[in-house]
Amino acid sequence: MRATIFVTDDEPAIRSALVKRLSRRQHTVTGFESGDALLKGLDREMPDLILLDLKMPGLSGLETLKAIRSKFPQAFVIMLTAYGTVEDAVEAMKLGAYDFVIKTVDLDGLDQVVGRALELLTLRRRVTYEAERQGDEFSMGHLIAESAAMQALVGQVREVAQNPKTTVLLLGETGTGKEFIARVLHHNGQRAAAPFIGVNCTAIPRELFESELFGYERGAFTGAHHRKLGVLDRAEGGTLFLDEIGDLDLAMQAKLLRVLQERKFQRVGGTEEIAADFRLIAATNRDLKKEIVKGTFREDLYFRLNVVSFELPPLRSRVEDIFPLSIKALMRYGKEFGKDIVEIDAEARAILERYAYPGNIRELQNIMERATIFCQGRTLTTGCLPRELQEAISQTVVATTQGDQRSIRLDMTLGKQTLAEVEAAIIEEVLRVADYNKSLAAKYLGVTRFALDRRLRKLESHQPD
Numbered sequence: 001m002r003a004t005i006f007v008t009d010d011e012p013a014i015r016s017a018l019v020k021r022l023s024r025r026q027h028t029v030t031g032f033e034s035g036d037a038l039l040k041g042l043d044r045e046m047p048d049l050i051l052l053d054l055k056m057p058g059l060s061g062l063e064t065l066k067a068i069r070s071k072f073p074q075a076f077v078i079m080l081t082a083y084g085t086v087e088d089a090v091e092a093m094k095l096g097a098y099d100f101v102i103k104t105v106d107l108d109g110l111d112q113v114v115g116r117a118l119e120l121l122t123l124r125r126r127v128t129y130e131a132e133r134q135g136d137e138f139s140m141g142h143l144i145a146e147s148a149a150m151q152a153l154v155g156q157v158r159e160v161a162q163n164p165k166t167t168v169l170l171l172g173e174t175g176t177g178k179e180f181i182a183r184v185l186h187h188n189g190q191r192a193a194a195p196f197i198g199v200n201c202t203a204i205p206r207e208l209f210e211s212e213l214f215g216y217e218r219g220a221f222t223g224a225h226h227r228k229l230g231v232l233d234r235a236e237g238g239t240l241f242l243d244e245i246g247d248l249d250l251a252m253q254a255k256l257l258r259v260l261q262e263r264k265f266q267r268v269g270g271t272e273e274i275a276a277d278f279r280l281i282a283a284t285n286r287d288l289k290k291e292i293v294k295g296t297f298r299e300d301l302y303f304r305l306n307v308v309s310f311e312l313p314p315l316r317s318r319v320e321d322i323f324p325l326s327i328k329a330l331m332r333y334g335k336e337f338g339k340d341i342v343e344i345d346a347e348a349r350a351i352l353e354r355y356a357y358p359g360n361i362r363e364l365q366n367i368m369e370r371a372t373i374f375c376q377g378r379t380l381t382t383g384c385l386p387r388e389l390q391e392a393i394s395q396t397v398v399a400t401t402q403g404d405q406r407s408i409r410l411d412m413t414l415g416k417q418t419l420a421e422v423e424a425a426i427i428e429e430v431l432r433v434a435d436y437n438k439s440l441a442a443k444y445l446g447v448t449r450f451a452l453d454r455r456l457r458k459l460e461s462h463q464p465d
Helices: 012-023 035-044 061-071 086-094 110-137 148-161 178-187 206-214 250-262 288-294 299-305 319-337 346-354 360-374 387-393 419-433 438-445 449-461
Strands: 004-008 028-032 049-053 077-081 099-102 168-171 196-200 239-243 279-284 308-311 397-402 405-410
Touching: 004 012, 004 035, 012 028, 012 110, 028 035, 035 049, 035 061, 049 061, 049 110, 061 077, 061 086, 077 086, 077 110, 086 099, 099 110, 148 178, 148 308, 168 178, 178 196, 178 239, 178 279, 206 250, 250 299, 288 299, 319 346, 319 360, 405 419, 419 438, 419 449, 438 449
Parallel strands: 004 028, 004 049, 049 077, 077 099, 168 279, 168 308, 196 239, 239 279
Antiparallel strands: 397 405
16 A cells, blocks of 8 residues: 655655665655654654654653653654664564664664554555444344334334343344344444354254354364364354354354353364353244244243244335445445436335235345346336336236245225125145145145135136137
């Protein structure tokens, strides 16, 4: 990186040599003859890096460093020292200096120390930027909550975010934004400065999950050549998000339960008990109560997880939020693709608001990304939307999925469809869901197979030739 650097040394020859050497590396460099002059310069501008001589008349290097650190705690300072004053340089590093360079005729070692300092500075700024960007992205103000269901949820999330220890269970269909809510809870609470570690329980093979969760010691198994920290180590002080926890096998459920009960764990192959300080947020699209009845989920773990639970509503039940979510996605993808799309026309909006979204918010975002790519003007029209979306809107009844539960959505235009037409659409969609197994379709509809056959014959007799 090209940096702004202040060099402070009372010897004109050394100061000039430093300024020239660093300027040749394309840095903007300013020289100061004393600590007092440097402090006055810092009142006008804060550089990326400061080179500061230890031995100077008037305000010494150590005294100047103390003054810098009191006003600018994050300042990067490299001390300059002559032979025989290394002890002072060590003292300076205790006061917060980044490193020191021994002054020689050819200034050997200067470039390496400055290079490392600027590399660290770049990394620190990137991390700070990402943390600020994420913190802003997941602020409470960025939650779309026009619908009553979401307004109630946001109020509850705001309360729970302030308690850094409460375990939270997030329930809802795939794509409803469970991980987003988990990050909102993290970034708006006392653990925001610590890590957020997310793990998808279905993405890690069962035989590797234990070592990923707990980590392992060197020699724990063949190929374990060094210690590896697990996600519990990495989540220390922060938040551990376990997505799709309903798919975790029973053996790992028992081990996770022990961690939650004792707040301690052991690495694989280790004997040391390690304290665990993290907030657990778990998510699933399964009905865990049904999984308990089936014997695939531990009841005691469920009670540990279900301290506070939030049911995220599917997008089709929060129609008021579809348009603002669409606009938000449009702004995001417009910026990403360099397109100045400022609005969605009324017809396109109507189509977006009528669609059932079996994939929920994730599906809406995919639709908006595609629409942005194909939009040629400043207004997004129906022609930009996927054809299958427009075709789905023409259906009176659409099948949807919530966890393991199938359901159908009825969209009847008053005055445009008769009761018979609506009944026919329901029967046809249920048959499709049942893969045209009439016995199963009759069970779904709560009628006998004979009654279903009678209705089908009636419908066939009323079809035009």
